[in-house]
Amino acid sequence: MATIKDVARAAGVSTATVSAVINDSAYVSAELRARVLSAVRDLNYSPSLAAQNLKRGRSQLIALVVADLANPFFSRVVWAAEAAVAAWGYSLLIFNSDEKPEVERRILARVRTLSCDGVILVPVGDSTEHLRNDPDGKPIPTVLFGRSVADYRSDTVTIDNISAGRQATEYLLDLGHTRLGTITGPLHVTTGRGRLDGMMAAMQSRGLTLESRYIRSGEFREDAAYSVARSLLEQPDRPTALYVASGLMALGVMRAVADLGLRCPGDISIASTDTIPGIGGLRPRLTRTEHPLVDMTNEAVRLLVDQIRRGGPAEPRNVVFQPSLVVGDSCAPVVAQLGPPPLSSSGSCQ
Amino acid sequence: MATIKDVARAAGVSTATVSAVINDSAYVSAELRARVLSAVRDLNYSPSLAAQNLKRGRSQLIALVVADLANPFFSRVVWAAEAAVAAWGYSLLIFNSDEKPEVERRILARVRTLSCDGVILVPVGDSTEHLRNDPDGKPIPTVLFGRSVADYRSDTVTIDNISAGRQATEYLLDLGHTRLGTITGPLHVTTGRGRLDGMMAAMQSRGLTLESRYIRSGEFREDAAYSVARSLLEQPDRPTALYVASGLMALGVMRAVADLGLRCPGDISIASTDTIPGIGGLRPRLTRTEHPLVDMTNEAVRLLVDQIRRGGPAEPRNVVFQPSLVVGDSCAPVVAQLGPPPLSSSGSCQ
DNA sequence: AAAACTCAGCTAACCGATTAGCTGAGTTCG
DNA sequence: CGAACTCAGCTAATCGGTTAGCTGAGTTTT
Structure with missing residues (x-):
């Protein structure tokens, strides 16, 4: 060279x-x-960037740390972030914390060592301590994405999870459903907790309560959703409608529904939140509350570049995006359902 | 600091x-x-990595350049590569060439500037010239992934695309289908070309030919596959079975099938190659030839690290993985199909 | 015409590590 | 006892850029 x-x-x-x-x-x-x-x-x-970095003290590198790279939702974030970051002249490093706080901690140490100019972080767990990435010197510019962490002051880009849960639930309630069930994400993260809270609020304001035996919690994963959906739907008086907290989980639920021999929306109505690529090919089309994912990612990158430019975090900014209801055909009015029907024979096999 | x-x-x-x-x-x-x-x-x-890099002349950075980051297939590669690269002590940079040779060229220049220790590249197009990344100095260690480029000497990790096309086709032929159609990927890349060649070879060896009006080519994209599938299936004497070159395209085809009011496998049998996350939730379950994607990615990273360690490319190694047939229920014996049925009424709307 | 000013381009210090080569105290041996 | 050897730890050069500050020729001012 x-x-x-x-x-x-x-x-x-x-x-x-x-x-x-x-x-x-x-x-x-x-x-x-x-x-x-x-x-x-x-x-x-x-x-040589190495020489420039050394002298200038920056690296033109932005790290994206996601909670689960196997989740297609985050794959879309990667896709959008790559484009946004490149447009600002940076390159994108990818890390997967795999929902493990100790892995996240190691990654953030690495990010510091690499002297990345900034981090977009989907925080894992509810701890906040190890996020203060540099005890003495100035912290690395950071934007939290998707989830927020109590009392950690930094820019965040999230969606209104309560509204997401509420909108989807209200849609089901408007169709006449009263016996609702839900499959939630992990309740210690805001995306899991908030959507459940929104659902409960929606029911409460109509004088209904969400029965605890109709609530199942799990990870944001397809297989986890599949098995809890089975156990939920195998109950004799199963709910007539289900709100599923994420797109990936919805796939698992649809699979469980099919394997149990139930028909959607004939036997059970399903609504969910967030969308993932490929879900558009699913029939029936899923009714869901969608995130403006590309806008969110662009905003996160914009905030981060802004922090980098001004050389430090200003007053933390919280940008909250509103989910919007996309109506498919996975939900039917409750009158079309024949009471609480038994599981069809083909599906009752374990 | x-x-x-x-x-x-x-x-x-x-x-x-x-x-x-x-x-x-x-x-x-x-x-x-x-x-x-x-x-x-x-x-x-x-x-400070910047200082170490400058002194040592390496960066602990590996770049992954994929052809289309929006394709869930490549999202899985990103996921697998992140883990593999981290296990070797490197960090992963992501780039999206978006199937555009000139973008690929810019990315490779950037990779050189960043003094990445190595590149895993899904090459775009059939040109080979700009891949010789460093005219004078020593080239960056490179492993080509998924696709190969004629007469470019470097390590490659691919699948046997001909076998993938052949296996899927033979499965359809064994079910008694003779009027086969296909939706191929771009024919100037080996993954597109090879799978079609494998299909044709399989048919030829049973004395059949693939009629050109039953061949549709397009990009590896869901929407592209949707529209060509519609045009293919709207023909009066449509094929009884279809081989679709990729998982993402298969989603589009399934959507087209559903929108045309056709039933799979009742009216049409569908087999494809490669798999994407979420496709497991699809009903019917797709019959497909799958890649051992994680193994492939691990092997690519292993080869790359090996090149980096030995300080230069040895004799180029070509590792070819064999796809394996995964039988779902998207294909039925031809006898179960009622001759060449008309499009059902619900689907004949444009 | 000398002083003051302008400014294109150079010299050299610096960023934060690594490492060849040196120093000097302690040990071994003839 | 002094020469030869060992080796822990230090000094200083180096990687490839950036940039403060200097130089000196050309222009303007008085």
Whole structure:
């Protein structure tokens, strides 16, 4: 690899001049400029980022730390973030904390070592201590994404989870359902907790309560949702409608419904929150409250770049996006359901 | 951020000693070692990668350049690669060439500037010239993934696409189908071309030919597959079975089938290649030839780390994985189909 | 015409690590 | 007892850039 010295020698100038030409940081006469540029081309010179980073104290790297890279929801975030970050001139590092706080801690140490310019973090767990990433020096610019952490002051980009749960629930209630069930995410994260709270609030305001035997909690995973959905739906007086907290879980629930021989929406109505790629191919089309995922990601990157530019976090900003109800055909009015029907024979096999 | 000098001062030793302790690169007495380690802890010191990179000429960064980050297939590759790369002590940079050769070129220049230690590349297009990433100096260690490029010498990790197409086709032929159709990927990439070739070979060896009006080509995208599937299936004498070149496309095809009011496998049998997350929730379960994706990714990372370690590419290695047939229930024997039935009324709407 | 000013381009210090080579106290041996 | 050897730990060069501050030729001012 050619260095700035090689270029300087080839062009017959000093390294300072080469640097000035490359960065447009000082006036250089047309003649020297031309000589430098042609030497750059001849030698196929490209400045070493390592050297620039060392001197400038930045790295043009942004880290994205997600809670579960196997979840297609976060895959979409990766996709959107790559584009957003590239548009601002940064490159994107990907880390997977796999919902494990101690892995998250290790990743954040690594991010610091790599001297990333900023981090977009989907925080795991409810601890807040280890997020204060630099005890002494200035902290790395950080934007929390999707989930928030109590009493941690930093920019956040989230959706209104309560509204997501409420909207979906109200849609089911409007169809006449009263015996509702839900499959929630982990209740110690805001995305899990908030959606359940929204659902309960919606029911309460109509004088209904969500029975605890119709609540199942689990991880945001397809297989977990599948098994809890089975156990929920195998109850003799199962609910007539289900609110499922995430798109990936909804896939598992649909699979459970099919395997139990139930028909959706004939036997059971299903609504969910968030969307994942490929879910559009599913029949019936899922009724769901969707996140404006691309907008959220762009906003997170924008906030982060802003922090980086101003050299430190300003007053923390909290941007909350509203989910919107997308009506599919996975829900039917309760009158169309024939009371609490038994499980069909084909599905009763264990 | 504390530097090595701060640590040296605090411990009352030279920076060389601190470096020796941290890297275990020379003998240091127990007493000094203890003093250094405690200073490191006190100051929360972590060596600057930028400085190490500059001095050592490496970056502990591996770049993964995929052809389409919106494709869930590549999302799984990202997931697997993150884990594999982390296990070897590297961090993962993600780039999306979006199937555009000129974007790929820019990305590779960026990768060079970032002085990444290696690249895993899903090559786009059939050009080979710009892949020789460093005209003069030594090239960046590279492993091509999934697709190969004619006459470009480097390690590659691929699947046997011909076998993938052949296996799926033979399965359909064994069920008695003779009027087969296919939805292929782009034919200028090996994953598109090879699968079609495998299909044709399978048919030919039974004395059948694939009629060109039953072949539709497109991008590896859900919406593209949807529309070509519609046009293919709306023909009066449509095929009785379809081979679809990718998982994402299969989702689009299933959607088209549903929207046309056709039943799968009742009216049409569908087999595909590759799998994507969420497809497991699809009913009917798709019959497909699957890639051992995690193994492939691990192997690619292993080859790459090997290249990095030995400081240059050895004799190029070509690792080809065999796809395996996973039987679902999206295919039925041809006898179960009632001749060439008309489109059902509900589906004939445009 | 000398003093004051302008400014293109150079010199050299610096960023924070690593490491070749040196120093000097302690040990071994003739 | 002094030469030869060992080796823990130090000094200083180095990686490849950026940039404060200097230089000296050309222009303006008085």
